[in-house]
Amino acid sequence: MPQPDPSSRPALGVGMVGYAFMGAAHSQAWRTVGRVFDLPLRPRLAAIAGRDPQAVRAAAERHGWAAAETDWRALIARDDVDLVDICTPGDSHAEIAIAALEAGKHVLCEKPLANSVAEAEAMVEAARTAAERGRIAMVGFNYRRVPAASLAREMVAAGRLGTLRHVRVVYLQDWLVDPGFPLTWRLRKEAAGSGALGDLGAHIVDLAQYLTGDDLAGVSALTETFVRERPLPAAASSGLGTTDASAGKGAVTVDDAAVFTGRFAGGALATFEATRFATGRKNALRIELNGSEGSLAFDLERLNELDYHDHREPAPRAGFRRILVTEPEHPYLEAWWPPGHGLGYEHSFVHQARDLVRAVHTGEPVAPTFADGLRVQRVLAAVEESAAKGSAYTAVE
Amino acid sequence: MPQPDPSSRPALGVGMVGYAFMGAAHSQAWRTVGRVFDLPLRPRLAAIAGRDPQAVRAAAERHGWAAAETDWRALIARDDVDLVDICTPGDSHAEIAIAALEAGKHVLCEKPLANSVAEAEAMVEAARTAAERGRIAMVGFNYRRVPAASLAREMVAAGRLGTLRHVRVVYLQDWLVDPGFPLTWRLRKEAAGSGALGDLGAHIVDLAQYLTGDDLAGVSALTETFVRERPLPAAASSGLGTTDASAGKGAVTVDDAAVFTGRFAGGALATFEATRFATGRKNALRIELNGSEGSLAFDLERLNELDYHDHREPAPRAGFRRILVTEPEHPYLEAWWPPGHGLGYEHSFVHQARDLVRAVHTGEPVAPTFADGLRVQRVLAAVEESAAKGSAYTAVE
Amino acid sequence: MPQPDPSSRPALGVGMVGYAFMGAAHSQAWRTVGRVFDLPLRPRLAAIAGRDPQAVRAAAERHGWAAAETDWRALIARDDVDLVDICTPGDSHAEIAIAALEAGKHVLCEKPLANSVAEAEAMVEAARTAAERGRIAMVGFNYRRVPAASLAREMVAAGRLGTLRHVRVVYLQDWLVDPGFPLTWRLRKEAAGSGALGDLGAHIVDLAQYLTGDDLAGVSALTETFVRERPLPAAASSGLGTTDASAGKGAVTVDDAAVFTGRFAGGALATFEATRFATGRKNALRIELNGSEGSLAFDLERLNELDYHDHREPAPRAGFRRILVTEPEHPYLEAWWPPGHGLGYEHSFVHQARDLVRAVHTGEPVAPTFADGLRVQRVLAAVEESAAKGSAYTAVE
Amino acid sequence: MPQPDPSSRPALGVGMVGYAFMGAAHSQAWRTVGRVFDLPLRPRLAAIAGRDPQAVRAAAERHGWAAAETDWRALIARDDVDLVDICTPGDSHAEIAIAALEAGKHVLCEKPLANSVAEAEAMVEAARTAAERGRIAMVGFNYRRVPAASLAREMVAAGRLGTLRHVRVVYLQDWLVDPGFPLTWRLRKEAAGSGALGDLGAHIVDLAQYLTGDDLAGVSALTETFVRERPLPAAASSGLGTTDASAGKGAVTVDDAAVFTGRFAGGALATFEATRFATGRKNALRIELNGSEGSLAFDLERLNELDYHDHREPAPRAGFRRILVTEPEHPYLEAWWPPGHGLGYEHSFVHQARDLVRAVHTGEPVAPTFADGLRVQRVLAAVEESAAKGSAYTAVE
Numbered sequence A, B, C, D: 001m002p003q004p005d006p007s008s009r010p011a012l013g014v015g016m017v018g019y020a021f022m023g024a025a026h027s028q029a030w031r032t033v034g035r036v037f038d039l040p041l042r043p044r045l046a047a048i049a050g051r052d053p054q055a056v057r058a059a060a061e062r063h064g065w066a067a068a069e070t071d072w073r074a075l076i077a078r079d080d081v082d083l084v085d086i087c088t089p090g091d092s093h094a095e096i097a098i099a100a101l102e103a104g105k106h107v108l109c110e111k112p113l114a115n116s117v118a119e120a121e122a123m124v125e126a127a128r129t130a131a132e133r134g135r136i137a138m139v140g141f142n143y144r145r146v147p148a149a150s151l152a153r154e155m156v157a158a159g160r161l162g163t164l165r166h167v168r169v170v171y172l173q174d175w176l177v178d179p180g181f182p183l184t185w186r187l188r189k190e191a192a193g194s195g196a197l198g199d200l201g202a203h204i205v206d207l208a209q210y211l212t213g214d215d216l217a218g219v220s221a222l223t224e225t226f227v228r229e230r231p232l233p234a235a236a237s238s239g240l241g242t243t244d245a246s247a248g249k250g251a252v253t254v255d256d257a258a259v260f261t262g263r264f265a266g267g268a269l270a271t272f273e274a275t276r277f278a279t280g281r282k283n284a285l286r287i288e289l290n291g292s293e294g295s296l297a298f299d300l301e302r303l304n305e306l307d308y309h310d311h312r313e314p315a316p317r318a319g320f321r322r323i324l325v326t327e328p329e330h331p332y333l334e335a336w337w338p339p340g341h342g343l344g345y346e347h348s349f350v351h352q353a354r355d356l357v358r359a360v361h362t363g364e365p366v367a368p369t370f371a372d373g374l375r376v377q378r379v380l381a382a383v384e385e386s387a388a389k390g391s392a393y394t395a396v397e
Helices: A021-036 A053-063 A072-077 A091-102 A119-131 A149-156 A197-212 A347-362 A371-388 B020-036 B053-063 B071-075 B090-103 B117-132 B146-156 B195-213 B347-360 B371-388 C021-036 C053-063 C071-078 C090-102 C117-132 C147-157 C194-210 C345-362 C370-387 D021-036 D053-063 D072-077 D091-100 D117-132 D147-157 D196-212 D347-362 D370-388
Strands: A011-017 A042-049 A068-070 A083-086 A104-110 A138-139 A164-172 A218-222 A228-229 A248-249 A257-264 A270-274 A284-291 A294-299 A303-308 A320-324 B013-017 B042-048 B067-069 B085-086 B105-109 B137-140 B166-173 B216-224 B230-231 B248-251 B257-264 B269-275 B283-289 B292-301 B305-310 B320-324 C011-017 C042-047 C067-071 C083-086 C104-110 C136-138 C164-172 C216-224 C229-231 C249-251 C257-264 C268-273 C286-291 C294-299 C305-310 C320-324 D011-017 D042-049 D067-070 D082-085 D106-110 D137-140 D164-172 D216-224 D229-231 D249-251 D256-263 D269-275 D285-290 D295-297 D305-310 D320-324
Touching: A011 A021, A011 A072, A021 A053, A021 A347, A021 C370, A021 D021, A042 A053, A053 A068, A053 B105, A053 D164, A068 A072, A083 A091, A091 A104, A091 A119, A104 A119, A104 A347, A119 A138, A119 A371, A138 A347, A138 A371, A149 A197, A149 A284, A149 A294, A149 A303, A149 C164, A149 D072, A164 A371, A164 B269, A197 A218, A197 A257, A197 A270, A197 A284, A197 A371, A218 B137, A218 B216, A257 A371, A257 B257, A257 B269, A270 B166, A270 B257, A270 B269, B013 B020, B013 B071, B020 B042, B020 B347, B020 C021, B020 C147, B042 B053, B042 B071, B053 B067, B067 B071, B071 B090, B085 B090, B085 D053, B090 B105, B090 B117, B105 B117, B105 B347, B117 B137, B117 B371, B137 B347, B137 B371, B146 B195, B146 B292, B146 B347, B146 D106, B166 B195, B195 B216, B195 B269, B195 B371, B216 B371, B248 C053, B257 B371, B269 D347, B283 D011, B283 D082, B371 D021, C011 C021, C011 C071, C021 C042, C021 C053, C021 C345, C042 C053, C042 C071, C042 C268, C053 C067, C083 C090, C090 C104, C090 C117, C104 C345, C117 C136, C117 C370, C136 C345, C136 C370, C136 D106, C147 C194, C147 C286, C147 C294, C147 C305, C147 C345, C164 D269, C194 C216, C194 C257, C194 C268, C194 C286, C194 C370, C216 C370, C216 D216, C216 D256, C257 C370, C257 D216, C257 D256, C257 D269, C268 D164, C268 D256, C268 D269, D011 D021, D011 D072, D011 D295, D021 D042, D021 D053, D021 D370, D042 D053, D042 D072, D053 D067, D053 D305, D067 D072, D072 D091, D082 D091, D091 D106, D106 D117, D106 D347, D117 D370, D137 D347, D137 D370, D147 D196, D147 D295, D147 D305, D147 D347, D164 D196, D164 D295, D196 D216, D196 D256, D196 D269, D196 D285, D196 D370, D216 D370, D256 D370
Parallel strands: A011 A042, A011 A083, A042 A068, A083 A104, A104 A138, A164 A270, B013 B042, B013 B085, B042 B067, B085 B105, B105 B137, B166 B269, C011 C042, C011 C083, C042 C067, C083 C104, C104 C136, C164 C268, D011 D042, D011 D082, D042 D067, D082 D106, D106 D137, D164 D269
Antiparallel strands: A164 A284, A218 A257, A228 A248, A257 A270, A284 A294, A294 A303, A303 A320, A320 C320, B166 B283, B216 B257, B230 B248, B257 B269, B283 B292, B292 B305, B305 B320, B320 D320, C164 C286, C216 C257, C229 C249, C257 C268, C286 C294, C294 C305, C305 C320, D164 D285, D216 D256, D229 D249, D256 D269, D285 D295, D295 D305, D305 D320
């Protein structure tokens, strides 16, 4: 019998910069997306870039990339790379993304968009110019594409919650509780920009703005660094490195936790908390929205579920219902498993890739755009400004 | 056979002022406490006071009080009243409590202690003087005596949480969401002092300070009134009254919601939220404490449970455990039902009465004292001050 | 001013036999019911009976009974006793209940109705005769009157579940896991009739038949005694007594656990499990009903909640909702606290007392009747017969 | 720079038969496993077989298989196929598996192993012979490799539960509730062998035997077909096909639900329920084990969690803890994401593939073996026999 045509669809060459945690997650998404969803283009894992020749080569083999480069500029220069996927720490986002866009590539940039508002503004400008040439720029707030979050957005947009009154969001982890945890790049301001604020706070600010369809107008904040000195890591580049006793200690220059209140433009009150010191909470991104007609609640530790209260129902039969977000009618679920057969964390990246590939094909922008990323950056800047000014209520630019 | 002696124990005559929701709850406690716990004194429901002769007489009969008075001063003057239990709105607390203490009575005063710091200070002063004569003054923060909360305090005090890093508290209700809900006394500043802040916020500030064994050092706050006008109630005195269409509308002069962040003296960061606009949440007082060695979480809607994470356990077997707080070793549980046979909201008042009666007998002060109530009042004042000053971080006096 | 009339309503003199765990729960109900609900008769705690003069006198004083008797016949003979409340072990139910009914008293009899079908039949006959003289006989399946269970019954009766397909019930406790727990009366067949089956199984069989409005047609069962010998208790009468090392060991003559499947007359399949060996489960009576139009789930360890799935809703928004059964429209809730302020285990007895007092006043029978109790007894007998016959499916008489 | 070597490891050619739901899940596993885990062999998606030329070709392209065959015998005959992965309905398992083993291939066979004990016995015999030549035969009870289930097995094997007393398992789905759902192959005895019993019951019997490390000694069962006629599907081969009104109706020849009790060889009592009529339950495989020293509970709808109660802890601090099974020390988690970043349903197939590839490399058998599958088949046969004999307790061969 005739053997199948490998694929009749045009390829989309992807080049990835960075190959740590995010690199692994993105690789799994690029390998999977075309096998699960019907796509107009066939993603091809063309090349990966990293500084250490041996490590990047091993990563390429492990994750299925066809080639490896030790300089991201070489990666951008490749003809077989149509889209640059940036998985590095925040301090290099602006430089790489702008170069890639200028080189005519599409860009997917991990969050937070940048380490400063100025950098983010430059990136938005570059994206604006590139858009004129049909290039797509997306920022990787992947949690928007956890199906339960997408469903929540649909329900808010359909008016099921009425007028929003309260937004309450926390993102709780606990991996910094041990004071012996080393001083990795995430704890140094020059690399990470900020601490829990940029890492976790960026996610929840974006998610809150996405779900509400509204923007934070102002914030009032407190931040804290509970453990001010930590052992230097054995190897500077390591994400979760072991420590080196002889290396001594260094100062933690970012926040360990940030709490802030705020007002949305539409009038809702909000509370936010981002911390890596909440013992027992591993990845507890929890968001609750209360509106005049209903409420929604979500917890990333139970990511296949969305709790919904319909306040229009008679009180004696009303209550928060647990929607198992695994029905074929739910966002992204048409392509996966039967009801009740849950998805995991990594699927949010597959869904992000799906929508990005489709946008590349149509040339239409896809959210979250760099402008969305800038909006988050401005909130984070207002949080830091408020914290520095004795928690004074600070308008978001 | 010999018939039982009605009781050999000396009586403690109780006189109650007010007989709405709180009056019913306190009555149930006074009727029950001596039947369940071994007490050195036998509480006697001597008299109840209220302005409306017919209503107070009906309340006395319904709730089992031996006599009724239409003037609280007459109640205080009765020889058979040893302890005055104040269940009125906050604007009359100071006057009644001070008069009762000066008349040599013990006092239990519902929360919040008063509607202002100045009133609360005068009450503390009166309590101090009365204490010299062996009189007890207690404020009714009854949630301290939900067994799960008492157990939480024991666990914190025993050091099971290590150094506290985070305190996160919300008190969510939804009974004001309907803009047609009438303008009862709880929505008028002159009677209630404040809105969600004094009603719900007072509870969570006290509970947070109790559980941590620490005081809030400063706060930064936002408050909001979502529905600024409401129909006037048909009958002014009604707690949950129907509206009178002909009566027109009046201005809501208190907050509908208050959100604030804060720092505890010991260094923990805190977030607080009090609202009556969280659709679907009926009585969701939720508190979570994260410390370096462990965490606790409690939800008043599931008041027989306390969640505990022991961070000293090996990570692969650690997790939040749900302690069913119904074991005989748990606080107050020695007198109730077998394990798993849960208690309800009203039992917190029985436990409060137990400890108050014992304190009256020994003459030793019992927490929460009026000083504890003042401390809460000062936090609420700082919250209002911060909200008025653009959320500026405001030290608690 | 005029003092309140103690009460204008006619009294209903209650006499109670037995004063252990159930006696305490019933006393609390009799003291409370007339203070919370509007009743046509005023319950009066007239007298209590028990064999030990000192203990019964102490119980009377503790629980508020006006008189004490050491012979239940004397209690029945009292003119001030209109209703006899039987809280003894099952082996004395028939004798006391029949005598009380013949003496013209109303009767409330704790569950299980009797230790054998023959006894239960005689009791039903006595109740039938007494009913002709307007006497009420009720059996104490109190869990029917946990508000969430009453609400569940209302919802099933209203057709919300459609045709029932599955009934799945467990009643899990763990207090016999320790082999050192003594051989109390509950572990001896002559006193208790059976073990987990009569103690816990009786509750779940009644509750399942009540909620479905249907009867079990047949069952297939396995029973087991895991610990076959236990230390003799120090004092024979003790409910939860300490052991006496010198007393030696005795044989456990009842089941430790019973599991059975069954068919309801209406076609639903059922599974049942009753055990006191489920470590960590304290009072986990869990019942789930699945029908063609919806499902309900209940757990006694969270007794203020009822989970409901409405299968007629569009699948993408459907899910089990947690109804907090504390709304004023919910069964029995009109008299208690505001929404979200939960009730406890003991309130089921207050509700039972309310409905019994009203039935005494109207003369109309109130469920669960002795006939309901007999029906349960017949199921338990079929379970024992099936277990003895190699699990053969055994029709319920 | 040097480009990475595609892979230095020897390939393992996989050939798959069938490409519906299970085919998609297995394809995702084969594509992923070598990218996430370190494997001694490199799985290669060599060929896929199916009867419909166009469909199988499309499936090959979609899922990434290098070739397509329309005859499974041709697939077995291919030199580039080392391992045959059987994803067809149960009626063809025996023929394909035996042929593949005789051809010297390794075999992975979906569950249930076969539609009869006789077929399963022949397969075990073929596997025994093939094992002598170093060939591996595994049956696809993938739920063993959900990390929480694997962890549960580790904990039982380590003695953390003490002596097992109770095993309680349900597998609840609801996709057959609608009587308009068509008569697909899963509802015809000749294709599926049995209904909920073989589809869902096989999973829970295997899981219960795996987790306990014990075998069911006997069972007593009831089965039922609630909807006895259904519309014929438009296309016979369709898994979830639409109906064809003109096609009329046909008889459902399998069970809709099966409930059974049982005894494990080690003395534990068990209850089982398998149904596709539990409205609102989508994939609720729930298992609870109670032992003398502790208990475990698992729900497939929350597959990243395992609840554990340690009964050796002091009662006042004991309770079911929710272990988030996402720590690097947990089974299979060393290769995935940081703590709290959950996995999904499909990962169980990746883990199955990992262990199978390693077994192929070492030549050591890997559980679940065909003998494990036969053991399940014997339990299912005993269930059917008991149901046919009036629920008589029936020993498992």
